[in-house]
Each structure stands twice: as structure tokens, then as C-alpha cells.
Amino acid sequence: MATRKRASAKSGKPPVKTEPQDKAQAQANGLSRVFGDIANKTSQAAGRATTFMLAAGVIVVWAVTGPLFQYSDTWQLVINTGTTIITFLMVFLIQNSQNRDSAAIQVKLDELIRVSTAQNSFVGIEHLTDEELDEIRTTCERRAAAEKDGEKFVKQTGEKARKAANRAVAAE
Numbered sequence: 001m002a003t004r005k006r007a008s009a010k011s012g013k014p015p016v017k018t019e020p021q022d023k024a025q026a027q028a029n030g031l032s033r034v035f036g037d038i039a040n041k042t043s044q045a046a047g048r049a050t051t052f053m054l055a056a057g058v059i060v061v062w063a064v065t066g067p068l069f070q071y072s073d074t075w076q077l078v079i080n081t082g083t084t085i086i087t088f089l090m091v092f093l094i095q096n097s098q099n100r101d102s103a104a105i106q107v108k109l110d111e112l113i114r115v116s117t118a119q120n121s122f123v124g125i126e127h128l129t130d131e132e133l134d135e136i137r138t139t140c141e142r143r144a145a146a147e148k149d150g151e152k153f154v155k156q157t158g159e160k161a162r163k164a165a166n167r168a169v170a171a172e
């Protein structure tokens with residue numbers, strides 16, 4: 001444990017021991033930030049038309065060179081290896097981008113729920129199990145159906161009241 005060098009000479013108290021910042025956590029946060037930045041830039045670049053055209057160009061060049069290399073196993077291995085490596089890496093980058101987007105959307109939804117008349121109990125439900133979410137979904141669907149039936153009943157009652165009022169006016 002690290003100690004503070006500033007022991008009060010007047011108080012005569014020993015130096016206060018403090019915990020050093022967890023180096024592993026700091027490194028993990030730094031690595032996470034670097035990976036997030038790389039994932040962001042890569043996913044933005046991968047979604048551009050020029051990137052698609054570049055990839056299509058590589059495929060065309062590969063296909064045109066087929067006769068030159070007599071469609072050899074090595075010629076096929078080049079494209080297979082390249083596409084496998086790119087696909088493997090893109091899975092992680094896309095998942096990272098999707099996780100960040102989902103987390104940001106969830107925070108925004110939670111804030112909208114918090115400041116609205118919606119039930120605040122729904123904030124954080126993304127952490128529940130699948131079974132718990134299914135139960136909540138079923139309850140919400142039942143509530144929505146009941147509200148729809150209630151609205152239909154109110155509409156029917158309103159129509160009956162209007163007809164009765166029209167008959168009363170016509171009878172006068």
C-alpha cells in the first residue's frame with residue numbers, strides 16, 4: 001500500500017495509508033477505450049460505399065487472376081483466408097458497435113420512462129432473465145388488450161347515448 005508523505009507535523013499522526021489505483025482496471029479501461037475507438041472507426045468505414053466498392057474490386061481482381069494462376073489451390077486459399085480473417089474480425093467489431101448502440105438506446109429509453117408518466121419500474125428490465133421479460137411482456141399485452149376492450153366499450157356506450165339523445169330530440 002502506498003502512503004501519503006504529508007503527515008501533519010503538528011498533529012504527530014502517522015501518514016494515512018491510501019489504496020493505489022488498480023493498475024489492472026486502469027489498463028482494462030484504456031484497452032476498452034482503444035478498442036471502442038477502433039471499432040467505431042472501422043464500423044463507420046465498413047459501412048461506406050467506397051469500402052464496398054474496394055471489396056468488390058478485390059474480388060474482381062481475384063477472379064480475373066484465376067486463369068493466370070490456373071485456378072490453383074493457392075489462388076483459392078488466398079481469397080478464402082482473406083475473407084475468413086476479415087469476417088472473424090468484423091464479428092467482434094460489429095458486436096461491439098451493436099452493444100454500445102443498444103446500451104445508449106437503453107439509457108435514453110430509461111430516461112424517457114423516468115421523466116414520463118410511464119411506470120418507473122420498467123427502468124432496468126433489460127437485466128432480467130428471459131422468463132421474467134416474457135412474463136412482463138405477457139402482462140403488458142394483457143393490459144393493452146384490456147385497454148383496447150375498455151376503449152371499445154366506451155365508444156359503444158357513447159354511440160348508444162348519442163342514439164338515445166337523438167330519439168329523445170326526435171320525440172319532442
